[in-house]
Amino acid sequence: MSFGLGNLPYGVFSRAGEPRRVGVRVGDHVLDLAAALGRDVFAAPSLNPFLALGRTAWQEARGRAREAAAAGDHLIPLTEVTLHLPVEVADYVDFYASLEHASNLGRILRPGEEPLKPNWRHLPVGYHGRAGSVVVSGTPIRRPCGQRPSFGPSARLDIEAELGFVVGVPAPLGGRAGAFEDHVFGVALVNDWSARDIQAWEYVPLGPFLGKSFATSMSAWITPLEALEEARVEGRSQDPEPLPYLTRQTPWGLDLTLRIDLNGETVSTPSYRDMYWTPDQMLAHLTVNGAGLRTGDLFASGTVSSAGQPGSLIELTWNGAEPVKLPDETRTFLEDGDTVTITAWTSHGMSLGEVSGTILPAT
C-alpha cells in the first residue's frame, strides 16, 4: 500500500465547515490526530506547535499515530477533506546544491566562461526567498508580469524541482545550530516556480527577486526524517574537502528519485542522491554566522538535476533551443493551462507525495 505505516507523513486538513487541524496520511485516508491522540497541539491550523516540540515528542507521536492507524479509527477519506499549507513558513531559504544544475545554468547563461563561480565548491550557495508566497500543492499559479526588460507577462515561465527541509526546533540568534536531526522535522517536495526572463534582467547584483517571489509550491504532506531512514546514504564526494564546520557528521545524503510530469507526461526523473551539498551541510552553513532558526523555517535544496535528468525546463530545453516533445505538441517554457506535478520515491518505493500546480493566464 502506498502511504503505509512506515511512511505516515504529516499535513493540515479540514472538513467542510470545520477548523483546520493536523493529520497523518494513511493510504487514501487522513488520520485525524487531534481526535486519535487527544492532544491540543494537533488541533492547530499549522504543524508549527507540534514542530516546536522536538524530536522526542515527534518520535512518541509517530509511534502513537502508527498504533492508531493500525487500529483503523479516526480515518477520514482524502476525498472528504481539503489540504492546506502544512507549515506557517518563517524564513524561506533556497540553496543551489546540484552540481549538474549549477553547471548547466552557468553554461546556458554565461557561455564561454567557467560554468561554476569560484565559491561554488566551497560553500552551499543560497539566498532568501519570499515566505509569504509559499503555497500548498494544488494552488493555481498566476503567470507573473514584470520587466523582461519590456513590461509584460513572463514568456519564460519555468519550474524548479526541489526538496524542502522543514525546521522544527529553533536555534538562538547569535548561536549555532546543533545536529541536523535535532532541528529538522522532515522533508517536503517543492516547486520553486521561476520567471526566467524577469530573473535574468533583475538579478545582478543582488540575486533573484520578482522572478521567484510570485509563488513557491510545497507538498501538502511533510515526510518525517524517521520515515526516510532507509533512504539515507553517504553524500557525494566533495573536492576540495569542505571546511570543518561543513564536515558531515552522519550520512544525510538521500537516495530519492524525483519525477516531473508536464500535462501527465514524464519529462525528467532526476536523482536526489547525486546532489553535491547535503542538507546537513546546508543547515550548518545557514546558521554558522549566528542567523539562528525559527520553528517553520523552510530551506530548499535548489533545483535537483542529475546527469541527463534536469530539474528545470531551462535545462531540459537548453534555454528553449531544444523543445520537449509531448504527445501532440512541444514545450520550451510553460504555457497557460499547463499542469506540472512533481513526485518522489525512495528506492524502496516509499512515496514522498506530490507538489502540483496549474498555470493561470496573467491578469
Place this chain on the structure above:
Amino acid sequence: MSFGLGNLPYGVFSRAGEPRRVGVRVGDHVLDLAAALGRDVFAAPSLNPFLALGRTAWQEARGRAREAAAAGDHLIPLTEVTLHLPVEVADYVDFYASLEHASNLGRILRPGEEPLKPNWRHLPVGYHGRAGSVVVSGTPIRRPCGQRPSFGPSARLDIEAELGFVVGVPAPLGGRAGAFEDHVFGVALVNDWSARDIQAWEYVPLGPFLGKSFATSMSAWITPLEALEEARVEGRSQDPEPLPYLTRQTPWGLDLTLRIDLNGETVSTPSYRDMYWTPDQMLAHLTVNGAGLRTGDLFASGTVSSAGQPGSLIELTWNGAEPVKLPDETRTFLEDGDTVTITAWTSHGMSLGEVSGTILPAT
C-alpha cells in the same frame, strides 16, 4: 519638546513583570494605549493586530492618542519600561535605492567598469533578507563568523543606514498592491549590518546571504506616515522615465536627514531626500509580479548615501583605504565594543528616533 503631539510614534513596551503592549511615545514617556484607549488591539505583544486594521483605524487611533497624551494620563516614564521589537516581521526586503550608494559600491567593487548595472535605472533593485534576524534597537550585535574565504570572524563588519517601511494592510497573492498610503503604516530606522568580507565571497550569483542574515536592527519606534506629512517632497527626477507601473502618483519623497554616530562621534549625515527610488515605487515594484503583502512586511530603502555623506563605512573609508578619524583613534570597519547609533530628523526638527547597536566579539 522632542516627540511632541505632532509625532507620536508607535512601539511595544513592557514594565517589569507585565506583558508586552502597545504604546505611543510622548516626550520622555510612553502613553499606555491599552489603558488609555481601552482597546484589546493594543494589549498585544506586537503592533501587527493594529497594523492590520488599516488607515481609517490608524487615523482614528492617532486622534484619540493625541487627546490622551494632551490629557497627560497613562504616561509612564521611559526609564521604567523595556522596549521590544515593535513588529512581528513577516517578509523582509531590502532595496538598493540610492544612486550615490550603488555608484560608490560599483566603483569600489568593480573598478574600471560602469558603476551601475544596466537594470539599475529601470527598476528598484531589491532582494529578500532574513526576517528572523531583525532585532530591536539596543540589541547587542555578535560579530559573525564565516568564509572570507578562509574561515573566521568577519574583519570587515559594516553598517548600512536605511529607512524601513512597515506594511499594515495585506494584498492578496496574485494581485497587486494599491496606493502606498493604503498599505504602509509608517517608517522605522534600520541598520542593515553587513559583513563585507563574507558578502564579497558568497554573493555571486544569487546575492547577499550570510553577510547580512546575522542581524538587522530596527528602531523601537515606528513613525506613522501622518506624522511625516511635513517631510513629503517630490521624488528625485529620474532618467529614463520609469515604466507606467512605477509612475509616482503623489509625492513620497521624504526630506529627512540621517545622522550616523560611531562611538558618539558623528561620521556622516546623509540626506534621504536625494534617494533615486521613492518608497511608493519600491512597493509597486515589490508587488507587480503578484507577490502579495502580509501585515508586518518590512521593506527597507537600502543604504542612504548622498553626495559626500555616505551611509556605510565601506563608502566612508573607500573600502578601508581612508580610515575615519575619531578623537583618539581611527576606524576602517567596526571593532568589538564599537557602538553605532543612527538618528533622523525632518527639516522641521521632528525626530524619527534612533537605531543603535554595540558589537560583541565573535564566539
